[in-house]
Amino acid sequence: MASWGPKTFEDDTALDWISELVDSDDPRNFLIDSITTSGGDLDMEECAAxxxxxxxxxxxxxxxxxxxxxxxxxxxxxxxxxxxxxxxxMTLKSVKRVMGKDSELCQSWEEGEGYEDWKAEVEALYEILDSLSQV
Structure with a gap:
């Protein structure tokens, strides 16, 4: 059964991502690869990463x-x-895109229940990143 909830790791794809991080030989580059998004629409896996x-x-x-x-x-x-x-x-732009119209994850939340909870979680994460980027 798939997990689905407003918090980041209430998503099976995000949970799978942890295993990839743990197995990574170069965590910094793995994180950079994870926050680097394509120019087109963002699919669920990209958003979760x-x-x-x-x-x-x-x-x-x-x-x-x-x-x-x-x-x-x-x-x-x-x-x-x-x-x-x-x-x-570097992460701020990608998180903003996850909350935007070209995000499959955002579209899925907008169509279902719990969108406001999900949006609040992502916005709170964005605010922390923003404060860390100014340090």
Missing amino acids: VLAAAETIVAVLDEPRAGLPDELLDWVDENDCDDISDLPA
Whole structure:
């Protein structure tokens, strides 16, 4: 059964993303790849990767937000990531795109229940990234 909820990791694709991060030999480049979006419409997987990477960047540079899976919290505690202090600024544009009209994830939320909760979660994540980008 698929997971679906307003928090980033209430999505199976985002949960799968954690395994890829854990297996990555170069976490910084993996995060950069995850926040780098194509020029066209964003599919669900791209959107989930952007949000998962954004949550991870916040967890490493600030405090983990509520709802992060234990596997990710363990990874954050046990791994040193090359300096990623420049990534919040890079991530802002991609998170904004996830909330936009060319985002399959946003479209799905707009068509169903819980859109306002999802939007609030993503906006809160965006605000933290914005504050981290100004440090």
